[in-house]
Amino acid sequence: MMKKVFLNCGAPEELEVKxxxxxxxxxxxxRLERLMAILEVSYMIKTAKKIQSKK
Structure with missing residues (x-):
């Protein structure tokens, strides 16, 4: 059985503390794995914008 999806709702200050x-x-x-994932996504977005602008 799948878990229910829970959206983070609340004051920004509370979410930041969490x-x-x-x-x-x-x-x-x-922490390092999360950082690398963020860098990979950032790079993909950056290169995707360049590819789209060349078309």
Whole structure:
């Protein structure tokens, strides 16, 4: 059975505190993996914009 999807609703300050606690609970390797994923997505978006503008 699939889990229900839960959207983060609440005050931005509360969400920021939750995110900080979540990140602090991660190991160094998990933090690094998240950073690499963000960099990969950022690079893909950047290169996709260049490819579209060339068409």
């Amino acid at each position: 995110r900080i606690v979540e990140i602090k609970s991660l190991s160094y390797l998990e």
